[in-house]
Amino acid sequence: RSSPPVxxxxxxxxxxxxxxxxxxxAHSHLPQxxxxxxxxxxxxxxxxxxxxxRELSVRKGKIMSIERSQWTPVLExxxxxxxxxxxxxxxxxTKDFCRGIDTPVFAYFVEKLRPRGSSPxxxxxxxxxxxxxxxxHDEPVCVAAAYLLVPFDLEGAKAANCTRMDEESRAPxxxxxxxxxxxxxxxxxxxxxxxxxxxxxxxxCPLIRTAGAQGMKVRVLGSGLRRNIFPAEKxxxxxxxxxxxxxxxxxxxxxxxxxxxxxLIQGSEEEIIREFxxxxxxxVFNAERDCFPFKFWPLNMGMYDPDKPRNEDFKHHYICRNxxxxxEGMTSARYLNSGAFIAYADVLDKLYRDVKAIPKWFLNTxxxxxxxxxxxxxxxxxxxxxxxxxxxxxxxxxxPEYRDPDNPDRSVWESYxxxxxxxxxxxxxxxxxxxxxxxxxxxxDGKGAGSGNVWVEKRTxxxxxxxxxxxxxxxxxxxxxxxxxxxxxxxxxLLPYYEGFILGDWAESSGPHEEDxxxxxLPQQEQMLRNCSFDQSTVSVxxxxxxxxxxxxxxxxxxxxxxxxxxxxxxxxxxxxxxxTKEVGxxxxxxxxxxxxxxxxxxxxxxxxxRRALRMVFELTHPETVDVIKRAxxxxxxxxxxxxYDEVMYTLKAHRRRRVRAIIHLCVKIVFAVLIIFFAMKSxxxxxxxxxxxxxxxxxxxxxxxxxx
Numbered sequence: 001r002s003s004p005p006v007x008x009x010x011x012x013x014x015x016x017x018x019x020x021x022x023x024x025x026a027h028s029h030l031p032q033x034x035x036x037x038x039x040x041x042x043x044x045x046x047x048x049x050x051x052x053x054r055e056l057s058v059r060k061g062k063i064m065s066i067e068r069s070q071w072t073p074v075l076e077x078x079x080x081x082x083x084x085x086x087x088x089x090x091x092x093x094t095k096d097f098c099r100g101i102d103t104p105v106f107a108y109f110v111e112k113l114r115p116r117g118s119s120p121x122x123x124x125x126x127x128x129x130x131x132x133x134x135x136x137h138d139e140p141v142c143v144a145a146a147y148l149l150v151p152f153d154l155e156g157a158k159a160a161n162c163t164r165m166d167e168e169s170r171a172p173x174x175x176x177x178x179x180x181x182x183x184x185x186x187x188x189x190x191x192x193x194x195x196x197x198x199x200x201x202x203x204x205c206p207l208i209r210t211a212g213a214q215g216m217k218v219r220v221l222g223s224g225l226r227r228n229i230f231p232a233e234k235x236x237x238x239x240x241x242x243x244x245x246x247x248x249x250x251x252x253x254x255x256x257x258x259x260x261x262x263x264l265i266q267g268s269e270e271e272i273i274r275e276f277x278x279x280x281x282x283x284v285f286n287a288e289r290d291c292f293p294f295k296f297w298p299l300n301m302g303m304y305d306p307d308k309p310r311n312e313d314f315k316h317h318y319i320c321r322n323x324x325x326x327x328e329g330m331t332s333a334r335y336l337n338s339g340a341f342i343a344y345a346d347v348l349d350k351l352y353r354d355v356k357a358i359p360k361w362f363l364n365t366x367x368x369x370x371x372x373x374x375x376x377x378x379x380x381x382x383x384x385x386x387x388x389x390x391x392x393x394x395x396x397x398x399x400p401e402y403r404d405p406d407n408p409d410r411s412v413w414e415s416y417x418x419x420x421x422x423x424x425x426x427x428x429x430x431x432x433x434x435x436x437x438x439x440x441x442x443x444x445d446g447k448g449a450g451s452g453n454v455w456v457e458k459r460t461x462x463x464x465x466x467x468x469x470x471x472x473x474x475x476x477x478x479x480x481x482x483x484x485x486x487x488x489x490x491x492x493x494l495l496p497y498y499e500g501f502i503l504g505d506w507a508e509s510s511g512p513h514e515e516d517x518x519x520x521x522l523p524q525q526e527q528m529l530r531n532c533s534f535d536q537s538t539v540s541v542x543x544x545x546x547x548x549x550x551x552x553x554x555x556x557x558x559x560x561x562x563x564x565x566x567x568x569x570x571x572x573x574x575x576x577x578x579x580x581t582k583e584v585g586x587x588x589x590x591x592x593x594x595x596x597x598x599x600x601x602x603x604x605x606x607x608x609x610x611r612r613a614l615r616m617v618f619e620l621t622h623p624e625t626v627d628v629i630k631r632a633x634x635x636x637x638x639x640x641x642x643x644x645y646d647e648v649m650y651t652l653k654a655h656r657r658r659r660v661r662a663i664i665h666l667c668v669k670i671v672f673a674v675l676i677i678f679f680a681m682k683s684x685x686x687x688x689x690x691x692x693x694x695x696x697x698x699x700x701x702x703x704x705x706x707x708x709x
Contacts, residue, residue, distance in 0.1 A: 081148050084145035084148065085145050085359065091141055097127065097130070097131055097136050097139055099139070100139075101120070101123055101127060116154065117302055117303050118302035137367075138299060146373075153323075160326070160389050160390065162390035185270055185273055192216055193221060194207060194219070197226060197229055198226060198227075199220060200519070203261040205525060206499040207260055207265065210265045210266070211265045214268045215268065216268075216269055221238070222234075230369075232365070232369060235363070235373070238255075238257060239355065242255075250346045254273060254276065254344055254345065255344075256340075256466075257342075259339040259340065263469070264498060264499055265466055266454045266466070267465030272342070272393065275393050279393075283351070283386070284393060284394075285387050286337040286338075288398060289333050290399070292335070293367070293371060293372045299367055299368050299372065300317065303318040323379055332399075336374060338371040340466055351383045394468060397467070398473040401422065414594065415559045416573055417589045418590065419553045419559055420549040420574070421581075422549075424473055425549040426549035429455070432452060453501050455502070474494050475493055491531065496529055496533075497534065554571050569651060572648055575640050577589070578639075579638070583631055589632055597656065600656065601656060633645075
């Protein structure tokens with residue numbers, strides 16, 4: 001401050017001008033003040049960075065201090081899960097699908113999946129690909145939180161022996177088992193629960209009526225909500241019902257929970273309890289063929305089997321292949337389905353106590369719905385949960401198909417050849433419960449129809465006590481195509497057909513009549529069941545295990561929605577194709593007839609005098625195909641008659657020739673159009689060039705007109 005003021009440069013250049021030295025002195029201190037302020041700000045920033053770094057290191061130390069050997073299959077409330085839940089909530093609120101993948105807590109989750117899990121870089125790559133393809137199911141960070149909340153073993157699968165269980169069911173029941181079953185029937189009651197939030201639509205009536213026919217009452221939960229609910233909310237409703245029960249009542253109650261809109265009950269209360277006792281477990285879930293939700297990324301957690309080829313289609317199906325039951329005599333239904341289960345009420349209450357520890361907002365949107373939640377509990381090995389892989393209690397009729405014949409692009413030979421063998425038609429057949437069944441084993445011993453009809457599984461010849469038409473198994477495929485001849489008037493789905501066959505004459509006199517169920521026994525409902533029913537000739541075919549699938553395919557197959565055959569010819573051709581495929585095999589029928597059709601299309605383009613010679617060449621060069629066609633034709637004619645088969649073949653041939661003619665006509669029209677355009681453009685070019693040589697002004701309008709054309 002004692003130093004003399006610094007004179008500006010202008011004082012030396014213009015000595016006569018008076019300058020303000022005070023102002024110059026004040027401004028001379030600005031660089032120093034700015035330097036001090038920057039120093040202070042830099043120091044504060046360094047301290048903040050040090051504090052954040054220390055906090056992150058402490059948090060990471062807490063996370064990494066949880067050793068794998070200390071991890072137990074209990075609902076985890078550590079800092080890891082809390083951080084993952086926080087990231088999951090933010091990801092859902094901001095709709096940032098890949099949020100949280102690069103955090104330390106997600107890295108800990110990835111580390112737990114080794115050596116079969118994907119690397120963090122692979123997770124990021126798969127997530128970006130899912131966003132690009134718009135194939136987003138659940139956020140990866142939410143899947144990580146779900147796994148750490150309900151962890152399960154990633155090695156090995158549960159064993160099942162359906163052959164042994166069948167042998168035990170055929171053998172006479174022991175005295176202890178009989179005493180135990182009778183004691184349970186006396187001491188326990190069966191409480192049938194379902195959830196239906198909009199009972200006025202009467203979607204739950206098939207369940208109510210079939211249960212009432214067996215003398216059972218269904219308790220409807222959620223009837224006052226009048227809104228759509230999350231799938232996991234069903235869990236909370238059952239939990240509230242269990243909380244309202246006294247402990248003494250829980251100890252003597254067996255809970256049977258089923259979906260409201262696609263379940264039919266065929267077994268009595270005694271039969272259901274007896275079969276549940278035979279399984280000697282706490283909770284039994286329905287089994288299905290579809291590995292939902294763990295066949296989708298990221299619910300499959302990016303796991304793979306190093307011994308399997310990592311192609312794109314089956315890259316991350318390790319959980320579906322290796323963690324579900326395997327054993328002797330099993331059906332292909334290995335995966336848990338939460339649409340139907342039975343359990344002791346006290347055991348189920350213990351499971352729901354752990355469910356209560358899950359935040360409500362996360363439970364409502366649990367990755368993979370409530371089916372994903374219960375599957376994780378099942379794979380964890382707790383609560384003595386079993387899946388009914390032997391189909392002793394439940395039968396799920398849905399099956400995923402990677403080869404869909406209900407497509408107009410398919411050939412008519414493939415559609416009719418494979419149609420009756422599709423799982424949705426080839427799983428059950430009709431039988432008579434009173435005259436055709438062994439009351440102890442529930443096995444079918446003969447054929448029959450009439451009152452007391454039931455649906456029987458083909459593979460095991462066992463009556464399904466609870467039928468679950470999940471997925472598309474209950475749906476008319478004609479709904480998407482406005483095919484009224486497939487969807488009869490007044491039939492909302494396929495379910496009334498299956499239900500009406502079970503009920504027979506019971507619908508008018510049986511069933512509870514309370515507020516939520518009285519609407520299911522109105523005259524309109526009975527009339528609907530009469531309209532949606534099989535005639536006697538169809539019932540006789542449905543009672544034959546070999547031809548039941550043919551009857552269902554002929555009546556409800558979507559093939560008739562886009563083929564040109566009338567209904568009568570559709571039935572004849574379906575029967576002929578079924579007989580031919582039984583003789584030569586479905587693959588042989590499809591390939592041979594399809595190859596012959598392609599040859600016939602080529603011959604239709606040839607002159608008449610060349611067709612016979614080319615057919616002889618075809619027969620000489622393809623003797624095996626010709627032999628298959630002859631055998632298939634002979635079998636088809638013996639099934640439907642020569643005249644009927646020749647009529648259908650003539651119709652198919654005429655339709656094929658009409659298509660060939662239409663293609664030829666279209667090609668001719670295109671050629672003529674191209675020639676006309678070519679000559680028109682050539683003539684216009686000549687006129688414009690002539691006009692341009694004479695006068696440019698005169699041809700402007702002509703040029704504009706040609707350009708517009």
